Structures are given as C-alpha cells and as structure tokens.
Amino acid sequence: LPHLRQYEADTRVLLGAALESKHLEDAQFASSLQQHFGQLSFENELKWESVHPEPDRFDFSGPDKIVEFAQANQMELRGHTLVWHIQNPEWLLDAQWTRDSLLLALEQHIHSVVGRYKGKIKYWDVVNEAFDDQGGYRDTIWYQVIGPDYISKAFQYAHAADPEALLFYNDYSTEGMSPKANAVYRLVNELLDQGVPIHGVGTQAHFDGRYPLSRGPMAKNIERFRELGLTFHFTEVDVRIADSAGVSALDKQAEIYQELIEFALHYDNIDVMTMWGVSDKYSWIPSWFKGQGRALILDENFQSKPAFDAIAEQL
Ligand code: XIL
Numbered sequence: 001l002p003h004l005r006q007y008e009a010d011t012r013v014l015l016g017a018a019l020e021s022k023h024l025e026d027a028q029f030a031s032s033l034q035q036h037f038g039q040l041s042f043e044n045e046l047k048w049e050s051v052h053p054e055p056d057r058f059d060f061s062g063p064d065k066i067v068e069f070a071q072a073n074q075m076e077l078r079g080h081t082l083v084w085h086i087q088n089p090e091w092l093l094d095a096q097w098t099r100d101s102l103l104l105a106l107e108q109h110i111h112s113v114v115g116r117y118k119g120k121i122k123y124w125d126v127v128n129e130a131f132d133d134q135g136g137y138r139d140t141i142w143y144q145v146i147g148p149d150y151i152s153k154a155f156q157y158a159h160a161a162d163p164e165a166l167l168f169y170n171d172y173s174t175e176g177m178s179p180k181a182n183a184v185y186r187l188v189n190e191l192l193d194q195g196v197p198i199h200g201v202g203t204q205a206h207f208d209g210r211y212p213l214s215r216g217p218m219a220k221n222i223e224r225f226r227e228l229g230l231t232f233h234f235t236e237v238d239v240r241i242a243d244s245a246g247v248s249a250l251d252k253q254a255e256i257y258q259e260l261i262e263f264a265l266h267y268d269n270i271d272v273m274t275m276w277g278v279s280d281k282y283s284w285i286p287s288w289f290k291g292q293g294r295a296l297i298l299d300e301n302f303q304s305k306p307a308f309d310a311i312a313e314q315l
Pocket of ligand 1: 043044126204236284
C-alpha cells in the first residue's frame, strides 16, 4: 500500500480523517492514520453533549488524546462543531433561556472549547447544518431563542477565542447548486459584508454511491465561493454502498472518490479533503443508513479498496 502522506507537500492538499479517541487504541487504525492522513477531525467528542455534559463541567479527556496524537504526528486538526441542532445535552435543551442568557452560554462554551485548543486546532466548523433542504433556517434552539444572528455571534466568539483559527460554515447537500448551497452563499455574503470573521465553507460530501456526481454544478458552486475569497473543504466524505450490491459498486464508488480528489487538486481554494473515517471497520453509515455500508477507502481489514487506489493514482 503506498503511503498517501508522501504526496502531501507536492499536492498541497491535506487528506483527513474523522475519528474518536478510542479508535487510537486499535494499532492498525493508528498506523493507517500515520501513513495516509495529515489532518484529523473530531467525529463526536467536541460536540456539546460530549464535551460539555453538565452546565459547569467540560470533558476534554477524549479530545486531548486526539490533539496529542496529531501533534506527535504533525497533523492539522479540525474542530467539529461549536453550534449544531443535535447531540446537544439535555441540560441545554431543558433550560429556560432568554436571548441574552443563551448568547452568554454560547459565548462561554466557545471561549472554553476554542480557548483550550488555541493555536492547536487550525480549522473550526463553527456552525453546522443551519439550513433545511429548501434553504430556510432550520428551526433549532439557537434560531428559536436567539434568532438568525446566532450565526454571526458564534463566528465572532470563535474568532475572539483564537484569532488565528480558520473558521468555517459546514453543511450537507451543498456540494452542487442546490437551494441549500444558495442559502449558504447568501449567508456568507452577508457575513463578509458585515465584517464577520469567516474563512471558508465546508461541504460534508456524504454520498450515495448509486448516483454519479454532478460535476458541472459542483464546479460552479466551488467557483462562486472562490470568487468571494473563501476556502472550500470537503469535510466528511464517504460514499455508501448497499449491502446487497456486488463488487462493481466498489468501482463506481472509486469514481466518486476520484472525482473529489480531482476537484481538490484542480481548485486552489480546496486544500483539505477529509473522510468521515478511515476504514469500513468503524463508520457511522451502517447504523444510520440501514442496509448500507462500505463507505470508506480502506476495508474492514485496513486493506486498500478501488477508492484508495483511485486517490493514490491522482496524487
Ligand atoms: C455523526 C457521527 O459519525 C456518529 O457517530 C454520531 O452518532 C452522529 O453524528 N453530519 C455531521 C457529523 O456533521 O457530525 C455526523 O457525525 C454525520 C453527519
């Protein structure tokens, strides 16, 4: 298996992977990270319910392990995520908030979490999934209690906590020219006009391997963010396959991975492509999409799949 990290300096594109700290105890998992990935994302352990389980208590034990591993291996980090509508703790959902008290809680949360890793976490998904599929604001606790400016506030708090960090808005179904991508485009234009610190847009890129990518609309979308001076990252790539599908599905999957890495290599505003896991041994897909799996580039035994080979060939 060629080690994908060897191409990092020449291609200027970092390949990343999401993980939980417990996966580092699996030696094959850890060495796959060292061989192939220059960037790590926190799959769950920086979400509110995990890092902030009680109003006055934070749990940084898992994230600290990931930070330590990344530093030991010269890897960049992506913090995921500071504002989302799910994986929030009960205490947050149950409390009686006013606009001001929830803004204060948000500010304190961001100050604590971003501040702890100041200078260590380079990229932050500040706000995740704020829009619905039609491009309207999703009806979350943040939107209901604070209003739409919870988004600009969150970016300002994150910037105050670490002025060097690169701050992203992150969402799914925003790869091409969808209503949701249009909403994100409008939002970032507003934020830029208001002088809010935002540096990039992340698109999750959770794909279903049955459908080929719509390359034209994707190119158009990437280019319009590029024209705003914004970085575009693929932040959670996986390509799921039906359990019943034969091996030819793996070749179709490889084509999608290949097209994504081609986009990353082609556009100078894409410098990170992060997979939502490393091997099919650990992936959120089988439990969230019944009857589907095999979504990543290494199989359950950490052996290469056609998708891995397709990426290696492009680098
Ligand atoms: C997923 C994790 O992978 C699962 O382990 C967890 O149970 C649910 O969340 N979009 C996101 C990620 O932004 O945070 C989600 O991660 C996948 C979809």
